Amino acid sequence: MGRSMVTGGLGLIGRQLASLLLDEGEEVVILDVAPVSGLAPRLRERIEYVRSDLTNWAQVLDAVKNSKVDTIYHVAAILPPGTEQNPAAAWDINLTGTYNVLEATRLLDIGQVVFASTTAVWDSTVPNIIPNDQAQYPVTMYGTSKLCCERLGEYYARRYGMDFRSVRFICIMGPGRVPGVGWTAYTSLVIDETAKGKPYVLKVKKDLRLHFLYLKDAAHALYDLKKAERSRLTRCVYNVDGYAATTQDIVNAIMKHNPDAQIEYDYDPEYQRVMDTEYVNLTKRTDDSLARQDWAWSPHFTLDTAVADFIHDVQTGATLQA
Numbered sequence: 001m002g003r004s005m006v007t008g009g010l011g012l013i014g015r016q017l018a019s020l021l022l023d024e025g026e027e028v029v030i031l032d033v034a035p036v037s038g039l040a041p042r043l044r045e046r047i048e049y050v051r052s053d054l055t056n057w058a059q060v061l062d063a064v065k066n067s068k069v070d071t072i073y074h075v076a077a078i079l080p081p082g083t084e085q086n087p088a089a090a091w092d093i094n095l096t097g098t099y100n101v102l103e104a105t106r107l108l109d110i111g112q113v114v115f116a117s118t119t120a121v122w123d124s125t126v127p128n129i130i131p132n133d134q135a136q137y138p139v140t141m142y143g144t145s146k147l148c149c150e151r152l153g154e155y156y157a158r159r160y161g162m163d164f165r166s167v168r169f170i171c172i173m174g175p176g177r178v179p180g181v182g183w184t185a186y187t188s189l190v191i192d193e194t195a196k197g198k199p200y201v202l203k204v205k206k207d208l209r210l211h212f213l214y215l216k217d218a219a220h221a222l223y224d225l226k227k228a229e230r231s232r233l234t235r236c237v238y239n240v241d242g243y244a245a246t247t248q249d250i251v252n253a254i255m256k257h258n259p260d261a262q263i264e265y266d267y268d269p270e271y272q273r274v275m276d277t278e279y280v281n282l283t284k285r286t287d288d289s290l291a292r293q294d295w296a297w298s299p300h301f302t303l304d305t306a307v308a309d310f311i312h313d314v315q316t317g318a319t320l321q322a
């Protein structure tokens, strides 16, 4: 039985990953700076929790040493718009935090680090199908910090033989996204809120088409990459893709599975401007053929099955946040 640490395990992707690992029979230690009260009680009672700040080296070393884990899923980060409003925090949490995790992993001989990266590592001039090894010139502090983490992980792999693996996530769709954390949160909130019987107002164009990965597939991607045979991996960092959908495609899928949903459009040009300038990469497909070839990556969910599962989990209280 494996024993894993999930940094940022109280966040959107981290808690879904923690739940998946437990279902796979692993022991899970969550390291997070947030209070554990944010986690659903049924998940809280199955994990070990360490409250630590990744920017604090002594706390990280102590937590990793005491946890006696064999794998660290490094998922914790600060995301936009926080990274752009406070670049110093982005540096501290995303860069110093990742350096601390890698150093603790090296010094304590932990087997593997699996890292969550992002398509924000590219600018908007990349091709419509973005190759795995596309040159990276990020325009945001978020993308810049995550790109540095990718390269830092590769450096540790090269210099110390560390087993560093990473996936680049596109827009994550799933229950528990928080308003104001990521401009794309509306794509999940419209499903979440209407499943709870509340009305929702969309501020973007009906035909804005983005690429999504369902939250449960995001957790699977990290876990599947961790389990992959190392000799088969030709890269440290892999693209993963899910499905493309317009705003109206999402609305149509919601209406199919939740016909009582109350959704309106109230177009906001400023919101759309941010989407058109800072999120252009999400309108493009990431070429994940290397992930499919090297570790048999394949998403389990389509837009239709993701929306149905999402609504079901919200309405039956099966989501993972308290």
Ligand SMILES: NC(=O)c1ccc[n+]([C@@H]2O[C@H](COP(=O)([O-])OP(=O)(O)OC[C@H]3O[C@@H](n4cnc5c(N)ncnc54)[C@H](O)[C@@H]3O)[C@@H](O)[C@H]2O)c1
Pocket (backbone or CB within 6 Å): 007, 008, 009, 010, 011, 012, 013, 014, 031, 032, 033, 034, 052, 053, 054, 055, 074, 075, 076, 077, 078, 079, 093, 097, 116, 117, 118, 119, 146, 168, 169, 170, 171, 172, 173, 181, 182
């Ligand atoms: N959500 C998306 O659409 C998306 C897309 C691409 C990549 N990602 C990446 O996936 C990862 C997880 O994203 P998420 O959506 O779950 O984010 P989230 O904000 O929901 O979770 C991040 C977690 O990290 C924790 N954290 C922040 N600073 C910390 C610190 N100093 N010490 C310890 N813990 C700290 C937070 O408390 C939180 O629980 C991130 O690395 C992000 O860059 C997310």
